Amino acid sequence: MFGLDPLNQTVAFTEIVLLLALAAFVGWLLGRLVRASRVSALRKAIIDKETELADCRQSKTGGRSAQVVAPHVSRVDVPPPFVHADPLLPAFSNDDTPELIDEHSIVDSAYTTSTIIPILPVSADVPDNSEAAVLSRIAARAGEVNFDRIGRAVATEADDLKDIVGVGPFLERKLHSLGIYTFRQIANFTNEDIDKVNELIEFFPGRIERDNWVEQAKEFYERKAR
Template sequence: MFDMNPLNLPDAQLQQLIMLFVAGALGFIIGYLSRQSDIRHLEGDLASTERELDDCHRVPKPSVVGASNEEAIVLNRIRSRAKEIDFSRIGYASATEADDLKVIVGIGPFLEKKLHAAGIYTFQQIANLNRDDVDKVNDVIEFFPGRIHRDDWVGQAARLAKQQ
Protein backbone atom coordinates (compact mmCIF):
# COMPACT_ATOMS: atom_id res chain seq x y z
CA MET A 1 0.00 0.00 0.00
CA PHE A 2 2.80 2.42 0.78
CA ASP A 3 4.81 1.30 -2.21
CA MET A 4 2.77 3.33 -4.68
CA ASN A 5 5.10 5.38 -6.82
CA PRO A 6 3.37 7.72 -9.33
CA LEU A 7 6.25 7.22 -11.77
CA ASN A 8 5.42 3.54 -11.95
CA LEU A 9 1.98 4.23 -13.45
CA PRO A 10 1.71 3.05 -17.05
CA ASP A 11 0.98 6.53 -18.49
CA ALA A 12 3.37 8.60 -16.26
CA GLN A 13 5.79 9.33 -19.05
CA LEU A 14 2.98 10.41 -21.36
CA GLN A 15 1.66 12.78 -18.68
CA GLN A 16 5.13 14.26 -18.27
CA LEU A 17 5.47 14.81 -22.03
CA ILE A 18 2.05 16.47 -22.14
CA MET A 19 3.02 18.81 -19.26
CA LEU A 20 6.32 19.61 -20.97
CA PHE A 21 4.51 20.43 -24.22
CA VAL A 22 1.94 22.63 -22.44
CA ALA A 23 4.70 24.51 -20.57
CA GLY A 24 6.64 25.05 -23.81
CA ALA A 25 3.52 26.25 -25.64
CA LEU A 26 2.65 28.69 -22.83
CA GLY A 27 6.22 30.01 -22.79
CA PHE A 28 6.14 30.54 -26.55
CA ILE A 29 2.78 32.34 -26.42
CA ILE A 30 3.84 34.61 -23.56
CA GLY A 31 7.15 35.41 -25.25
CA TYR A 32 5.43 36.12 -28.57
CA LEU A 33 2.90 38.49 -26.99
CA SER A 34 5.65 40.26 -25.06
CA ARG A 35 7.77 40.68 -28.19
CA GLN A 36 4.77 42.03 -30.13
CA SER A 37 4.20 44.60 -27.38
CA ASP A 38 7.86 45.68 -27.58
CA ILE A 39 7.62 45.93 -31.37
CA ARG A 40 4.51 48.14 -31.18
CA HIS A 41 6.27 50.39 -28.65
CA LEU A 42 9.41 50.69 -30.82
CA GLU A 43 7.34 51.38 -33.94
CA GLY A 44 5.60 54.21 -32.08
CA ASP A 45 8.98 55.65 -31.05
CA LEU A 46 10.22 55.35 -34.64
CA ALA A 47 7.17 57.16 -36.02
CA SER A 48 7.61 59.92 -33.44
CA THR A 49 11.30 60.29 -34.30
CA GLU A 50 10.52 60.37 -38.02
CA ARG A 51 7.98 63.17 -37.42
CA GLU A 52 10.58 65.13 -35.45
CA LEU A 53 13.11 64.60 -38.23
CA ASP A 54 10.64 65.83 -40.84
CA ASP A 55 9.99 68.91 -38.69
CA CYS A 56 13.74 69.56 -38.52
CA HIS A 57 14.00 69.35 -42.31
CA ARG A 58 11.16 71.84 -42.70
CA VAL A 59 12.79 74.47 -40.46
CA PRO A 60 14.93 76.78 -42.60
CA LYS A 61 18.56 76.61 -41.62
CA PRO A 62 19.97 79.97 -40.55
CA SER A 63 22.65 81.16 -42.87
CA VAL A 64 25.80 82.71 -41.53
CA VAL A 65 26.42 86.25 -42.77
CA GLY A 66 29.75 86.69 -44.51
CA ALA A 67 30.56 82.98 -44.52
CA SER A 68 31.35 80.87 -47.54
CA ASN A 69 29.10 77.98 -48.45
CA GLU A 70 31.51 75.45 -46.92
CA GLU A 71 31.76 77.48 -43.69
CA ALA A 72 27.97 77.69 -43.50
CA ILE A 73 27.67 73.92 -43.89
CA VAL A 74 30.23 73.31 -41.12
CA LEU A 75 28.62 75.89 -38.80
CA ASN A 76 25.14 74.46 -39.38
CA ARG A 77 26.46 70.96 -38.62
CA ILE A 78 28.01 72.24 -35.38
CA ARG A 79 24.82 74.14 -34.50
CA SER A 80 22.82 70.92 -34.90
CA ARG A 81 25.16 69.05 -32.49
CA ALA A 82 25.30 71.83 -29.86
CA LYS A 83 22.68 70.08 -27.73
CA GLU A 84 25.28 67.43 -26.87
CA ILE A 85 27.15 69.97 -24.71
CA ASP A 86 26.11 70.21 -21.04
CA PHE A 87 25.21 73.91 -20.82
CA SER A 88 23.49 73.41 -17.47
CA ARG A 89 27.00 72.84 -16.08
CA ILE A 90 29.09 75.31 -18.07
CA GLY A 91 26.47 78.05 -18.25
CA TYR A 92 24.33 79.65 -20.91
CA ALA A 93 25.24 82.79 -22.84
CA SER A 94 24.02 84.63 -25.92
CA ALA A 95 25.65 86.53 -28.74
CA THR A 96 24.94 89.81 -26.94
CA GLU A 97 27.17 88.73 -24.03
CA ALA A 98 29.96 87.40 -26.27
CA ASP A 99 33.59 87.92 -25.29
CA ASP A 100 36.36 88.18 -27.88
CA LEU A 101 37.36 84.52 -27.73
CA LYS A 102 40.18 85.14 -30.21
CA VAL A 103 42.18 86.55 -27.28
CA ILE A 104 42.71 82.95 -26.15
CA VAL A 105 45.83 81.51 -27.75
CA GLY A 106 44.76 78.85 -30.24
CA ILE A 107 41.41 80.38 -31.17
CA GLY A 108 41.22 82.11 -34.53
CA PRO A 109 38.31 83.79 -36.30
CA PHE A 110 36.80 80.62 -37.79
CA LEU A 111 37.22 78.67 -34.56
CA GLU A 112 35.46 81.51 -32.73
CA LYS A 113 32.58 81.16 -35.23
CA LYS A 114 32.51 77.43 -34.52
CA LEU A 115 32.35 78.05 -30.76
CA HIS A 116 29.55 80.57 -31.25
CA ALA A 117 27.67 78.07 -33.42
CA ALA A 118 27.99 75.56 -30.56
CA GLY A 119 26.63 78.14 -28.08
CA ILE A 120 29.90 79.06 -26.37
CA TYR A 121 30.30 82.84 -26.22
CA THR A 122 32.10 83.76 -23.00
CA PHE A 123 35.39 83.17 -21.22
CA GLN A 124 33.43 81.97 -18.19
CA GLN A 125 31.78 79.18 -20.19
CA ILE A 126 35.19 77.95 -21.35
CA ALA A 127 36.60 78.30 -17.83
CA ASN A 128 33.78 76.08 -16.50
CA LEU A 129 34.66 73.17 -18.82
CA ASN A 130 35.83 69.95 -17.18
CA ARG A 131 37.77 67.21 -18.96
CA ASP A 132 34.65 65.46 -20.31
CA ASP A 133 33.19 68.77 -21.47
CA VAL A 134 36.45 69.65 -23.24
CA ASP A 135 36.38 66.32 -25.08
CA LYS A 136 32.72 66.81 -26.04
CA VAL A 137 33.32 70.41 -27.24
CA ASN A 138 36.38 69.24 -29.14
CA ASP A 139 34.23 66.63 -30.89
CA VAL A 140 31.32 68.99 -31.58
CA ILE A 141 33.44 71.79 -33.08
CA GLU A 142 35.42 69.23 -35.06
CA PHE A 143 38.77 70.41 -33.73
CA PHE A 144 42.06 68.53 -33.44
CA PRO A 145 41.84 66.01 -30.57
CA GLY A 146 43.71 67.16 -27.47
CA ARG A 147 44.41 70.64 -28.82
CA ILE A 148 42.16 72.37 -26.29
CA HIS A 149 44.12 70.70 -23.47
CA ARG A 150 47.51 71.52 -25.02
CA ASP A 151 46.63 75.17 -25.57
CA ASP A 152 45.13 75.35 -22.04
CA TRP A 153 41.98 77.12 -23.11
CA VAL A 154 40.36 76.52 -19.72
CA GLY A 155 43.23 78.11 -17.80
CA GLN A 156 43.50 81.04 -20.20
CA ALA A 157 39.73 81.60 -20.09
CA ALA A 158 39.71 81.48 -16.28
CA ARG A 159 42.40 84.18 -16.12
CA LEU A 160 40.61 86.33 -18.70
CA ALA A 161 37.25 85.93 -16.90
CA LYS A 162 38.85 87.13 -13.64
CA GLN A 163 40.30 90.18 -15.40
CA GLN A 164 36.86 91.32 -16.53
Protein backbone atom coordinates in the same frame (compact mmCIF):
# COMPACT_ATOMS: atom_id res chain seq x y z
CA MET B 1 145.14 42.38 -61.28
CA PHE B 2 146.29 45.06 -63.72
CA GLY B 3 149.87 45.11 -62.40
CA LEU B 4 149.14 47.99 -60.03
CA ASP B 5 150.11 48.26 -56.41
CA PRO B 6 147.15 47.01 -54.31
CA LEU B 7 148.58 48.55 -51.15
CA ASN B 8 148.20 52.04 -52.53
CA GLN B 9 144.74 53.40 -51.69
CA THR B 10 144.46 55.42 -54.87
CA VAL B 11 145.49 52.46 -56.98
CA ALA B 12 143.04 50.16 -55.20
CA PHE B 13 140.18 52.63 -55.77
CA THR B 14 141.06 52.90 -59.45
CA GLU B 15 141.13 49.12 -59.77
CA ILE B 16 137.64 48.84 -58.21
CA VAL B 17 136.25 51.44 -60.60
CA LEU B 18 137.70 49.60 -63.58
CA LEU B 19 136.19 46.31 -62.40
CA LEU B 20 132.76 47.91 -62.00
CA ALA B 21 132.98 49.47 -65.45
CA LEU B 22 133.93 46.11 -66.95
CA ALA B 23 131.02 44.37 -65.22
CA ALA B 24 128.60 47.05 -66.43
CA PHE B 25 129.82 46.67 -70.01
CA VAL B 26 129.47 42.90 -69.91
CA GLY B 27 125.92 43.22 -68.49
CA TRP B 28 124.95 45.74 -71.16
CA LEU B 29 126.33 43.49 -73.90
CA LEU B 30 124.43 40.46 -72.61
CA GLY B 31 121.23 42.50 -72.37
CA ARG B 32 121.56 43.63 -75.97
CA LEU B 33 122.04 40.06 -77.14
CA VAL B 34 119.03 38.78 -75.19
CA ARG B 35 116.79 41.61 -76.41
CA ALA B 36 117.86 41.07 -80.01
CA SER B 37 116.99 37.39 -79.80
CA ARG B 38 113.56 38.16 -78.31
CA VAL B 39 112.80 40.80 -80.94
CA SER B 40 113.72 38.35 -83.66
CA ALA B 41 111.43 35.70 -82.18
CA LEU B 42 108.53 38.18 -81.93
CA ARG B 43 108.97 39.30 -85.53
CA LYS B 44 108.92 35.70 -86.71
CA ALA B 45 105.74 35.03 -84.72
CA ILE B 46 104.06 38.13 -86.20
CA ILE B 47 104.96 37.05 -89.73
CA ASP B 48 103.52 33.59 -89.09
CA LYS B 49 100.25 35.04 -87.75
CA GLU B 50 99.93 37.40 -90.72
CA THR B 51 100.43 34.49 -93.07
CA GLU B 52 97.74 32.44 -91.32
CA LEU B 53 95.34 35.40 -91.40
CA ALA B 54 95.91 35.95 -95.12
CA ASP B 55 95.27 32.26 -95.83
CA CYS B 56 92.08 32.36 -93.78
CA ARG B 57 90.78 35.42 -95.64
CA GLN B 58 91.60 33.88 -98.99
CA SER B 59 89.79 30.65 -98.15
CA LYS B 60 86.67 32.54 -97.03
CA THR B 61 86.68 34.78 -100.10
CA GLY B 62 87.12 31.89 -102.50
CA GLY B 63 84.28 29.83 -100.98
CA ARG B 64 81.76 32.64 -100.81
CA SER B 65 78.95 32.27 -103.30
CA ALA B 66 77.51 35.16 -105.17
CA GLN B 67 74.51 36.63 -103.48
CA VAL B 68 71.34 37.27 -105.43
CA VAL B 69 69.91 40.67 -104.68
CA ALA B 70 66.17 40.72 -104.79
CA PRO B 71 64.68 43.67 -106.64
CA HIS B 72 63.21 46.35 -104.43
CA VAL B 73 59.46 46.50 -104.63
CA SER B 74 58.00 49.81 -103.63
CA ARG B 75 54.78 49.75 -101.66
CA VAL B 76 51.84 51.56 -103.14
CA ASP B 77 49.21 52.64 -100.63
CA VAL B 78 45.75 52.25 -102.10
CA PRO B 79 43.27 54.72 -100.62
CA PRO B 80 40.04 53.30 -99.20
CA PRO B 81 36.86 53.55 -101.25
CA PHE B 82 34.88 56.76 -101.01
CA VAL B 83 31.65 56.36 -99.05
CA HIS B 84 28.80 58.82 -99.52
CA ALA B 85 27.01 60.26 -96.55
CA ASP B 86 23.78 58.89 -97.97
CA PRO B 87 23.87 55.09 -97.49
CA LEU B 88 21.49 54.59 -100.43
CA LEU B 89 23.97 56.03 -102.94
CA PRO B 90 26.58 53.68 -104.44
CA ALA B 91 30.19 53.91 -103.33
CA PHE B 92 32.93 54.22 -105.95
CA SER B 93 36.28 52.59 -105.44
CA ASN B 94 39.48 53.29 -107.32
CA ASP B 95 38.46 51.12 -110.25
CA ASP B 96 35.23 53.16 -110.69
CA THR B 97 33.08 50.09 -110.07
CA PRO B 98 29.82 51.02 -108.34
CA GLU B 99 28.96 49.00 -105.28
CA LEU B 100 25.82 49.29 -103.21
CA ILE B 101 26.27 49.74 -99.49
CA ASP B 102 24.00 48.08 -96.98
CA GLU B 103 22.71 50.75 -94.60
CA HIS B 104 22.31 48.17 -91.82
CA SER B 105 25.99 47.28 -92.00
CA ILE B 106 26.90 50.96 -91.63
CA VAL B 107 24.71 51.33 -88.55
CA ASP B 108 26.08 48.14 -87.02
CA SER B 109 29.69 49.17 -87.61
CA ALA B 110 29.02 52.58 -86.10
CA TYR B 111 27.77 50.95 -82.92
CA THR B 112 30.55 48.39 -82.75
CA THR B 113 33.40 50.85 -83.34
CA SER B 114 32.19 53.55 -80.97
CA THR B 115 33.96 53.89 -77.65
CA ILE B 116 31.81 53.24 -74.62
CA ILE B 117 32.63 55.59 -71.75
CA PRO B 118 31.39 54.25 -68.43
CA ILE B 119 29.62 56.70 -66.15
CA LEU B 120 30.94 56.34 -62.64
CA PRO B 121 28.49 56.96 -59.82
CA VAL B 122 29.13 60.03 -57.72
CA SER B 123 29.68 59.18 -54.10
CA ALA B 124 27.14 60.78 -51.81
CA ASP B 125 29.36 60.32 -48.73
CA VAL B 126 31.68 63.26 -49.50
CA PRO B 127 31.04 65.87 -46.78
CA ASP B 128 30.47 69.51 -47.61
CA ASN B 129 33.33 71.38 -45.95
CA SER B 130 32.21 74.88 -46.82
CA GLU B 131 32.07 77.25 -43.84
CA ALA B 132 28.29 77.53 -43.90
CA ALA B 133 27.88 73.75 -44.02
CA VAL B 134 30.37 73.22 -41.18
CA LEU B 135 28.70 75.81 -38.93
CA SER B 136 25.28 74.36 -39.68
CA ARG B 137 26.50 70.87 -38.90
CA ILE B 138 27.98 72.04 -35.58
CA ALA B 139 24.86 74.00 -34.60
CA ALA B 140 22.72 70.90 -35.17
CA ARG B 141 24.64 69.15 -32.35
CA ALA B 142 24.62 72.05 -29.88
CA GLY B 143 22.22 70.13 -27.67
CA GLU B 144 25.01 67.70 -26.77
CA VAL B 145 26.82 70.38 -24.75
CA ASN B 146 26.13 70.32 -20.99
CA PHE B 147 25.11 73.97 -20.53
CA ASP B 148 23.83 73.21 -17.03
CA ARG B 149 27.46 72.74 -16.02
CA ILE B 150 29.28 75.38 -18.08
CA GLY B 151 26.51 77.99 -18.03
CA ARG B 152 24.45 79.65 -20.72
CA ALA B 153 25.06 82.85 -22.64
CA VAL B 154 23.70 84.78 -25.59
CA ALA B 155 25.40 86.58 -28.46
CA THR B 156 25.03 89.99 -26.80
CA GLU B 157 27.20 88.79 -23.90
CA ALA B 158 29.95 87.49 -26.16
CA ASP B 159 33.58 87.96 -25.19
CA ASP B 160 36.39 88.17 -27.71
CA LEU B 161 37.31 84.49 -27.61
CA LYS B 162 40.13 85.17 -30.09
CA ASP B 163 42.14 86.47 -27.12
CA ILE B 164 42.66 82.83 -26.18
CA VAL B 165 45.81 81.50 -27.80
CA GLY B 166 44.78 78.86 -30.33
CA VAL B 167 41.36 80.36 -31.14
CA GLY B 168 41.04 82.01 -34.52
CA PRO B 169 38.08 83.73 -36.22
CA PHE B 170 36.68 80.55 -37.76
CA LEU B 171 37.10 78.61 -34.52
CA GLU B 172 35.33 81.40 -32.65
CA ARG B 173 32.38 81.14 -35.04
CA LYS B 174 32.29 77.40 -34.43
CA LEU B 175 32.03 77.99 -30.67
CA HIS B 176 29.28 80.55 -31.23
CA SER B 177 27.39 77.95 -33.28
CA LEU B 178 27.38 75.72 -30.19
CA GLY B 179 26.19 78.57 -27.94
CA ILE B 180 29.58 79.19 -26.29
CA TYR B 181 30.20 82.93 -26.18
CA THR B 182 32.02 83.81 -22.96
CA PHE B 183 35.25 83.19 -21.07
CA ARG B 184 33.15 82.05 -18.12
CA GLN B 185 31.71 79.14 -20.07
CA ILE B 186 35.12 77.93 -21.23
CA ALA B 187 36.57 78.41 -17.73
CA ASN B 188 33.92 75.98 -16.44
CA PHE B 189 34.96 73.20 -18.85
CA THR B 190 35.62 69.81 -17.30
CA ASN B 191 37.56 67.06 -19.05
CA GLU B 192 34.26 65.68 -20.33
CA ASP B 193 33.28 69.07 -21.72
CA ILE B 194 36.68 69.48 -23.35
CA ASP B 195 36.39 66.14 -25.16
CA LYS B 196 32.81 66.82 -26.25
CA VAL B 197 33.45 70.38 -27.50
CA ASN B 198 36.63 69.22 -29.24
CA GLU B 199 34.57 66.61 -31.07
CA LEU B 200 31.70 68.95 -31.93
CA ILE B 201 33.85 71.73 -33.39
CA GLU B 202 35.77 69.10 -35.40
CA PHE B 203 39.06 70.21 -33.88
CA PHE B 204 42.33 68.32 -33.54
CA PRO B 205 42.13 65.82 -30.65
CA GLY B 206 43.77 67.15 -27.48
CA ARG B 207 44.33 70.62 -28.94
CA ILE B 208 42.17 72.39 -26.34
CA GLU B 209 44.25 70.89 -23.54
CA ARG B 210 47.57 71.58 -25.24
CA ASP B 211 46.65 75.23 -25.80
CA ASN B 212 45.34 75.40 -22.21
CA TRP B 213 42.05 77.09 -23.09
CA VAL B 214 40.54 76.63 -19.63
CA GLU B 215 43.33 78.39 -17.72
CA GLN B 216 43.48 81.20 -20.25
CA ALA B 217 39.70 81.67 -20.06
CA LYS B 218 39.82 81.77 -16.25
CA GLU B 219 42.48 84.48 -16.37
CA PHE B 220 40.50 86.59 -18.86
CA TYR B 221 37.28 86.10 -16.87
CA GLU B 222 38.95 87.23 -13.63
CA ARG B 223 40.34 90.33 -15.33
CA LYS B 224 36.91 91.14 -16.68
CA ALA B 225 35.28 90.69 -13.25
CA ARG B 226 37.60 93.19 -11.53
